[in-house]
Each structure stands twice: as structure tokens, then as C-alpha cells.
Amino acid sequence: xxxxxxxxxxxxxxxxxxxxxxxxxxxxxxxxxxxxxxxxxxxxxxxxxxxxxxxxxxxxxxxxxxxxxxxxxxxxxxxxxxxxxxxxxxxxxxxxxxxxxxxxxxxxxxxxxxxxxxxxxxxxxxxxxxxxxxxxxxxxxxxxxxxxxxxxxxxxxxxxxxxxxxxxxxxxxxxxxxxxxxxxxxxxxxxxxxxxxxxxxxxxxxxxxxxxxxxxxxxxxxxxxxxxxxxxxxxxxxxxxxxxxxxxxxxxxxxxxxxxxxxxxxxxxxxxxxxxxxxxxxxxxxxxxxxxxxxxxxxxxxxxxxxxxxxxxxxxxxxxxxxxxxxxxxxxxxxxxxxxxxxxxxxxxxxxxxxxxxxxxxxxxxxxxxxxxxxxxxxxxxxxxxxxxxxxxxxxxxxxxxxxxxxxxxxxxxxxx
Amino acid sequence: xxxxxxxxxxxxxxxxxxxxxxxxxxxxxxxxxxxxxxxxxxxxxxxxxxxxxxxxxxxxxxxxxxxxxxxxxxxxxxxxxxxxxxxxxxxxxxxxxxxxxxxxxxxxxxxxxxxxxxxxxxxxxxxxxxxxxxxxxxxxxxxxxxxxxxxxxxxxxxxxxxxxxxxxxxxxxxxxxxxxxxxxxxxxxxxxxxxxxxxxxxxxxxxxxxxxxxxxxxxxxxxxxxxxxxxx
Numbered sequence: 001x002x003x004x005x006x007x008x009x010x011x012x013x014x015x016x017x018x019x020x021x022x023x024x025x026x027x028x029x030x031x032x033x034x035x036x037x038x039x040x041x042x043x044x045x046x047x048x049x050x051x052x053x054x055x056x057x058x059x060x061x062x063x064x065x066x067x068x069x070x071x072x073x074x075x076x077x078x079x080x081x082x083x084x085x086x087x088x089x090x091x092x093x094x095x096x097x098x099x100x101x102x103x104x105x106x107x108x109x110x111x112x113x114x115x116x117x118x119x120x121x122x123x124x125x126x127x128x129x130x131x132x133x134x135x136x137x138x139x140x141x142x143x144x145x146x147x148x149x150x151x152x153x154x155x156x157x158x159x160x161x162x163x164x165x166x167x168x169x170x171x172x173x174x175x176x177x178x179x180x181x182x183x184x185x186x187x188x189x190x191x192x193x194x195x196x197x198x199x200x201x202x203x204x205x206x207x208x209x210x211x212x213x214x215x216x217x218x219x220x221x222x223x224x225x226x227x228x229x230x231x232x233x234x235x236x237x238x239x240x241x242x243x244x245x246x247x248x249x250x251x252x253x254x255x256x257x258x259x260x261x262x263x264x265x266x267x268x269x270x271x272x273x274x275x276x277x278x279x280x281x282x283x284x285x286x287x288x289x290x291x292x293x294x295x296x297x298x299x300x301x302x303x304x305x306x307x308x309x310x311x312x313x314x315x316x317x318x319x320x321x322x323x324x325x326x327x328x329x330x331x332x333x334x335x336x337x338x339x340x341x342x343x344x345x346x347x348x349x350x351x352x353x354x355x356x357x358x359x360x361x362x363x364x365x366x367x368x369x370x371x372x373x374x375x376x377x378x379x380x381x382x383x384x385x386x387x388x389x390x391x392x393x394x395x396x397x398x399x400x401x402x403x404x405x406x407x408x409x410x411x412x413x414x415x416x417x
Numbered sequence: 418x419x420x421x422x423x424x425x426x427x428x429x430x431x432x433x434x435x436x437x438x439x440x441x442x443x444x445x446x447x448x449x450x451x452x453x454x455x456x457x458x459x460x461x462x463x464x465x466x467x468x469x470x471x472x473x474x475x476x477x478x479x480x481x482x483x484x485x486x487x488x489x490x491x492x493x494x495x496x497x498x499x500x501x502x503x504x505x506x507x508x509x510x511x512x513x514x515x516x517x518x519x520x521x522x523x524x525x526x527x528x529x530x531x532x533x534x535x536x537x538x539x540x541x542x543x544x545x546x547x548x549x550x551x552x553x554x555x556x557x558x559x560x561x562x563x564x565x566x567x568x569x570x571x572x573x574x575x576x577x578x579x580x581x582x583x584x585x586x587x588x589x590x591x592x593x594x595x596x597x598x599x600x601x602x603x604x605x606x607x608x609x610x611x612x613x614x615x616x617x618x619x620x621x622x623x624x625x626x627x628x629x630x631x632x633x634x635x636x637x638x639x640x641x642x643x644x645x646x647x648x649x
Contacts, residue, residue: 002535003529010517010518011517014517323513324513324515326513327509327513328526328530329498330472330474330501330507331501331502331507331526331527331530331574331575332498332499332501332502332503332527332530332531332578333498333502333530334494334495334498334499334530335494335495335498337530410474411469411474411475414509414513
């Protein structure tokens, strides 16, 4: 085997230019595939990051009325939908895809929030359990988050996000200030920010429409205080943190099923739904994949052409080296030895083409990225498969020339000298 | 007998048809272990065909051939390859060396087919090259060697597997007189060490180095003069 490899490399080195030109078809084919796959991967990662952020793995599950999130301030408490019990939370927490679960109430702001003479016109008010921030991957930017003591003692404290800090306090430190939420005063104890911030990459108008999110601010009050400002029996939503990004869809679906089994609403259009961004991302990814699979097929045709080129050159090589083959057979090389030698040469030739193709493909992808502004993610599994595939091409297209070499009559072969 | 051919016929083309060409005509030949035999004949007499048959590169149209009591005509392709690898060494007029390989690598080639490990291969190839007087040239490529030296490399390659028979087809045909004489000296040395040599040549001077010689004319093998007689 090593001897065959040595001879193959020597043969390629002896005919450098010819070998390179033979490899060119494979190089172009593999480079095209790697560049396309890298661009697809890059676009997919971008879609995923744009939609779900990086690493929070949080799935928001809320009550929907048909296609729209249920609005308590207009519709009141729905019949047949109770608050979520501790047992239900435990049941969801026990799911193998779930890391953490936290309940929260939510209402829209309709001019019912004041700071001195300033009135907040839009935004959300959420009544959250102490572990909500951990679950949703938020951290304190200023001050502190809620403690169990806040909950236990019904402290009228609140946490605001950066958007509120900007709108009501002109980005001044709001800690210690008092805001009024539906006539109840709350002291601000902290400002939160998403732990892993992400900026959606917007390349087109479509991207903007897709990724632009409601950046209205949110005021968080302790879950226990919800009944002070609103209703004690108001059904909650939940925030589920999946163990990994890939678990998000399953975690969301299973948790939603559990919640929906517990409710018996009069209005049959009411149900819990997960705002599964991962699923949405995957649908979009599927779209980019199917568009680009056409390009991969075209690149594959170039590989086929490259393979035929290899076969052609190997046939020439067999003709050129007839006397060498004759000698080898005369001095005792079995047919299989001769066959393996030529197969190895073809496979080494195309494998080298594969390696060079991967390198060129990575370079090409980077150039496309710079020129077209599309993101690129090098797919190493694809690169490995490409090299293996190019080796297979060498073996497949090397069979006919190798067979021809192995079956040469040694006398005729020697006579050809 | 190490080589025993009986009533060998070899016809190219379909036997009996108009285009059939008889190359060997009822050839019988026995060569004992340690003999040094020359087969002489003009061009087209059938001597190369005879060498191909003896070297198991070609099969006769009829007759029988035993090599060390093995019926060669019953052997399969793989077995014939193994027989050539282990029992027969070939020396050709035009050397057939691989130009990209060093003398050592050329000589080691049959050993690699025999599955000998690399270190052992190199050791034995170096020994064979030393035996033919090329110890100083083992790293040289064929294009860096003279014709006589190339033929020595080819002889080293032929003897590296310790064959029972060395088959030489016009071994001095491409060499000047001095180099040719040196090759003949080397053959004599190998024969003295016990290697059976069958040499094909058209040159009676070269044939005179053999202890026994035959003439082949129009495919028929005739007993020739002994080496001494040829000299006289």
C-alpha cells in the first residue's frame, strides 16, 4: 500500500503540469460545492441567530386566541382557563428537553404607566417569578433582580429594561425612582438586558420585515404583586428554557401540549402556543437549502466531467507505461498488484484535487462573502465528505484504466518498448 | 531437470489457417540445475518465443512443459506470476529499468511484490547490487549510469529473489564489447555459484561463454556446439 502511494506521488510529481490539469475538473467541482455549502451554512446560521439570538434557548409560550396573542385588558379572564399550578410547572420541568420553566403574567401598556409627568404609551407589563430572568437569559445591567424575599413580602419593586430607561429616564440611572403602574407605585430596583445581545444582520428589505422586532419596553413586577394591580386568577404564560438550541422545538411542543391538556376554554380558539423561532428559522433554512441544492447538482456535474478527465488521462498513462507494466508482470507482479497501483494513482490524484478544491472553495466562499456581503460558515463535515467523494471518483473512474493495465499481456507490453 | 520442454509447438494466429505463423516446431529441451545454456539463432528463428515459453510469459500451442516437476501449462495466472517472481529471473536486452527510481528501488521491486518488508528489501537489494559491483551506485538513477551499469542493475534485480533460473535475452545486445565481456564474467560468476542460466543470443562469441549451446532455426531446436567448440 505504502509502496503504491509512493509510486503514485512520484508519478504525479514527474508529470506535475499534466497532473494539475487532470485535477482541475475535480478542483473546480469541489471548490464550487464547498463555496455553495459554506454560503448556505453561513446564511442558515445568520437566520438562526437573527431569529433566536445566540444561546438563550428560551421558548415563550403564551395563550393565543386564534392567530393572535390573547389580550386580557380587552377580553378579561377567559372561562375555563385557570392559573398554571405548581404541579404543571413540575411536569414541564421534568421533560428531558427542558432546563428551566418560569411563569409570568403579561399585559400591554395603554397609557397606564407614569413617571412624574411622563406617560408611557406603549410597552408591556410582566409579572414574573424570581427565576424568570435566568430562564429568559436576562441579566442585571444596573441594580438587582427580584429575590424570593420580594415575592414573599409582596414588595412593590420593579425592574425595567433599557428601552424604558431610555424612554422615561433619558438613559439616566433609574434605580430608586418610583413609577406608577395602574395607580400602584413601584420602586425601580434594577435594569435588565439580554445576556447575549445580538444584532440581526439586515441585508435586504425582506430581512428587515422578517427580523425587525417590537422593541417596546417592558416593566417587570414580582409575580406575587400581579393581583395588586390586576387579577389574582389571571392565567399565566410560561417561559421555557430548553437544554440546547436543537431541543427548543421539542421543548416548546411538549410544554404546550401539557398546558393545553389542563385547560377547557369555552372559546375553542383559545390555546397555548409556543412562539417557536427555531421552527421558523428552520423553515427559512429549508428554503435556502432547496434553492441552493440546484447549484450543488450543477457542481456535481462538473465533478463527473472531472472524473471522466481523470479516466482519460489514466488511459493515456497506461498506454505510455505499457512497457513498465509488462516488465512488472514479467518479474512477478500479480494482476491485482498492477490494478491496485493504477487505482491508487487515480485515487491519490483525485484526493489531491479534493484537498485543493476544498482550499479553493474556502477561498472562493470568503471572496463571495466580501463581494456580496453574504455570511460564510465553513462546513468541515462537508469538506471531509468532499475529499472522500473525490477519492471515490478516482477509484470509480480509475477502474477501467486499471483493469486495462492489469490485463495487458506482458509479452505485448514488453514488445511495445 | 529444472526445465523440461517436450514437443513444444507454438503457432501465432489460428492453427491451420492461411495467416498462421509457426514459431516453434517440436522443440524439446532439458536443462539441469546449475547448467549454463546458450540458445543461438538468427532473427525470426523463434528464439524469443522460446524464451517467453521458458519464462512462463507465453503458453505453447501444444506440448508439455515442466518447471521443477510442476506442470506449467496447468498453472493459473496467479501461480504463473508467483513462479516468475520466486523462481525465474529475467535479463532483457533493453534493461527495462524505471527511470524515476534509483538503482536500489529498481532492484527492490520484485521483493516488494514478494511482500518483503521495506528494511529487508533495501538490505537485500543493496547486497544484490554489491554482488554485481555497483555498491557505490545504489542511489543513482538509470539515466546517471552507463549501459553496462544499467545491465548490471537489471541483473541485480533478476537475482535479488534468488531465482532457480536466470533467463537472459540478448543481455549484451545493447552494450559495447568491453561492457558485454564484463556482463559475461558476471554470468560466469553467478553460474559458478550455482545459478542456472539460459541465455538467448544471436552472437556466437557470447554463446561461447555457455557450457552448452543450441541452435534454433525456423522454430526447430538443434543441438549446437559446446562452448569450447564455438571458441575453436
